[in-house]
Amino acid sequence: MAITQKTLSNHGRTQPAADDPVWLRMLMILTTFAFISAFLILPIVVIFMEAFQDGVSAYLASFKDPAGLQAIKLTVIATGISVPLNIVFGLAASWAIAKFEFRGKSLLITLIDLPFAVSPIISGLIYVLMFGMQGWLGPWLAENDLKIIFAVPGIVLATIFVTFPFVARELIPLMQEQGSDEEQAAISLGASGLQTFWRVTIPNINWGLLYGVILCNARAMGEFGAVSVVSGHIRGKTNTMPLHIEILYNEYNVVAAFAMASILAMLGAVTLVLKSLLEWKVRQQRSETLEPTAAEAI
Amino acid sequence: MSICVKNISKTFGSYHALKNVNLEVEDGELIALLGPSGSGKTTLLRIIAGLEIADDDGRGEIHFRGQNVAHQRVGERQVGFVFQHYALFKHMSVIENIAFGLRVRPQETRPSKSEILRKANELLRLIQLEGYGNRFPAQLSGGQRQRVALARALAIEPRVLLLDEPFGALDAKVRQGLRSWLRRLHNELKMTTILVTHDQEEALEVADRVVVMNQATIEQVGTPAEVFHSPASEFVMDFLGNVNVFRGRVEQGRAVWGNGTVDVPNLMSRISGQANVYIRPHELKLSRSLNGSAGVAARVNRINPAGSYAKVVVTPKDGADIQVDLPFEQFLELNLQCGDEVYVTPQKIRVFSPEYEI
Numbered sequence: 001m002a003i004t005q006k007t008l009s010n011h012g013r014t015q016p017a018a019d020d021p022v023w024l025r026m027l028m029i030l031t032t033f034a035f036i037s038a039f040l041i042l043p044i045v046v047i048f049m050e051a052f053q054d055g056v057s058a059y060l061a062s063f064k065d066p067a068g069l070q071a072i073k074l075t076v077i078a079t080g081i082s083v084p085l086n087i088v089f090g091l092a093a094s095w096a097i098a099k100f101e102f103r104g105k106s107l108l109i110t111l112i113d114l115p116f117a118v119s120p121i122i123s124g125l126i127y128v129l130m131f132g133m134q135g136w137l138g139p140w141l142a143e144n145d146l147k148i149i150f151a152v153p154g155i156v157l158a159t160i161f162v163t164f165p166f167v168a169r170e171l172i173p174l175m176q177e178q179g180s181d182e183e184q185a186a187i188s189l190g191a192s193g194l195q196t197f198w199r200v201t202i203p204n205i206n207w208g209l210l211y212g213v214i215l216c217n218a219r220a221m222g223e224f225g226a227v228s229v230v231s232g233h234i235r236g237k238t239n240t241m242p243l244h245i246e247i248l249y250n251e252y253n254v255v256a257a258f259a260m261a262s263i264l265a266m267l268g269a270v271t272l273v274l275k276s277l278l279e280w281k282v283r284q285q286r287s288e289t290l291e292p293t294a295a296e297a298i
Numbered sequence: 299m300s301i302c303v304k305n306i307s308k309t310f311g312s313y314h315a316l317k318n319v320n321l322e323v324e325d326g327e328l329i330a331l332l333g334p335s336g337s338g339k340t341t342l343l344r345i346i347a348g349l350e351i352a353d354d355d356g357r358g359e360i361h362f363r364g365q366n367v368a369h370q371r372v373g374e375r376q377v378g379f380v381f382q383h384y385a386l387f388k389h390m391s392v393i394e395n396i397a398f399g400l401r402v403r404p405q406e407t408r409p410s411k412s413e414i415l416r417k418a419n420e421l422l423r424l425i426q427l428e429g430y431g432n433r434f435p436a437q438l439s440g441g442q443r444q445r446v447a448l449a450r451a452l453a454i455e456p457r458v459l460l461l462d463e464p465f466g467a468l469d470a471k472v473r474q475g476l477r478s479w480l481r482r483l484h485n486e487l488k489m490t491t492i493l494v495t496h497d498q499e500e501a502l503e504v505a506d507r508v509v510v511m512n513q514a515t516i517e518q519v520g521t522p523a524e525v526f527h528s529p530a531s532e533f534v535m536d537f538l539g540n541v542n543v544f545r546g547r548v549e550q551g552r553a554v555w556g557n558g559t560v561d562v563p564n565l566m567s568r569i570s571g572q573a574n575v576y577i578r579p580h581e582l583k584l585s586r587s588l589n590g591s592a593g594v595a596a597r598v599n600r601i602n603p604a605g606s607y608a609k610v611v612v613t614p615k616d617g618a619d620i621q622v623d624l625p626f627e628q629f630l631e632l633n634l635q636c637g638d639e640v641y642v643t644p645q646k647i648r649v650f651s652p653e654y655e656i
Contacts, residue, residue: 181385188372188379189399189454203389
């Protein structure tokens with residue numbers, strides 16, 4: 001093979017019939033790179049350039065603003081609540097879909113995708129219509145002195161809604177592929193439901209689950225639209241990082257805005273690295289499931 | 299009586315998987331549930347295991363050694379279940395797989411760590427996979443995996459061993475080897491075993507008794523010799539090996555064959571009427587001339603002499619092809635060629651439920 005290729009390149013113009021001409025390939029590759037540079041890499045570079053335009057000390061100083069610190073704290077709280085809850089919901093939903101047959105299953109699968117299909121603004125508005133002062137439950141909530149809209153609970157609810165599909169969508173195909181044979185085997189060997197879950201189900205889906213959690217986490221931290229509607233933008237109280245960035249930017253506080261943005265950008269970078277690592281790991285696991293090593297004689 | 303199944307029915311929606319099935323399995327017996335796919339054999343096995351619940355019509359009972367287990371969950375029944383696709387725990391090594399059933403026991407009944415390890419190693423020896431303890435299922439061949447699955451099931455010292463098409467996913471050669479290995483193992487352990495298979499050869503070779511199932515019911519229960527040589531129904535006759543079926547007549551309890559009649563030993567009454575006549579290929583004889591016995595004239599159509607029998611296909615003047623398995627010496631003696639005229643004489647013939655005629 002190597003020899004053939006060498007001969008071909010020596011001849012220069014000879015080409016495998018199915019290959020596109022070199023100039024076309026180069027054009028395609030260059031276009032793609034140019035596009036990615038202009039639309040993806042350049043903005044990230046700009047974020048860091050803007051953040052550091054007045055030097056490192058100015059960059060660090062921007063994190064001393066109490067409102068900024070509060071925004072980081074709120075983001076961590078919203079993420080810290082919504083991600084674990086969505087792990088539970090996602091596990092429950094994918095378990096139900098992959099291991100049981102029931103009516104309305106396809107409807108449930110569609111519903112899980114709903115947050116992807118609906119604009120985040122609409123998701124936020126739904127909560128305002130439900131819990132807001134003019135909403136269905138608004139008067140009752142006000143009577144009982146419960147605040148959901150323009151408060152932390154609303155932000156958490158909106159984040160949960162928007163990030164719901166990530167874990168479930170990652171787990172459903174994985175669990176469907178694995179079926180429930182191993183669980184049945186575990187139960188027939190005398191394992192309890194919990195033992196089966198922790199010792200058989202979870203180890204089989206751990207990488208897929210982690211992958212879903214990372215995507216869910218990234219979205220939870222970065223969510224803007226839905227949270228923006230329910231938050232009310234009360235400075236130092238109901239601003240998450242993305243909302244705070246917008247406020248800072250609108251106030252022409254460029255350094256602080258981009259400093260905050262740089263944290264989200266770094267989170268994105270970390271997510272991407274973890275995601276590629278896990279994708280590689282999950283692929284490995286799946287190929288083990290699908291292609292058992294060639295059978296030798298017994 | 300080790301296992302006793304009474305009046306078990308199972309429906310999935312409007313589909314009847316089992317209709318009022320009764321079965322008794324003796325202690326230490328290896329029994330095979332044999333039938334085509336959709337006959338209900340796997341459902342019956344899963345109901346015995348407790349992986350499936352029979353219809354709650356108030357009549358169904360399952361007894362293990364006299365104890366009704368119908369309302370026990372699968373884990374409480376102490377059954378060793380072996381799945382068709384092994385269902386080994388992928389993330390555990392071979393030894394961990396085997397030890398699983400002991401490790402998940404509640405603390406009061408769980409053996410010590412060293413005891414569990416000792417037992418797992420003993421089972422590893424039993425399945426002839428010593429030195430494979432640290433491998434993972436993905437590193438084993440199909441036959442090896444199925445043996446690990448068997449050891450894992452045996453580790454919990456089950457009261458019954460239930461095997462669901464255990465060799466179904468293996469290729470023919472491996473299957474043959476595992477089959478005789480399983481039979482030897484059973485002779486050694488004497489554990490009550492129920493094996494589900496759709497392969498009649500496997501059932502006849504391995505089992506003490508064979509349960510032939512069809513369309514959610516049991517057609518016949520008997521030793522391999524009984525079900526093969528005295529099938530109780532057309533289905534059993536047809537399912538266990540090749541058979542020629544003729545549309546014919548019965549006169550006074552004898553089947554009409556060419557210019558004469560032939561005795562039908564399994565037909566009790568001296569009735570007459572239209573009937574389906576069943577003859578196995580090896581129960582037919584070919585001859586060059588008729589010596590007073592009843593025979594049908596036919597032309598030799600195809601000859602396949604590769605095998606312990608010569609497979610000959612003959613075509614009568616007014617009928618469908620007939621398969622004849624001739625012992626090799628006879629085949630050489632007759633010196634058959636394609637196109638030869640021969641007479642076909644049955645040696646043994648069966649008629650099931652002739653249509654009565656008044």
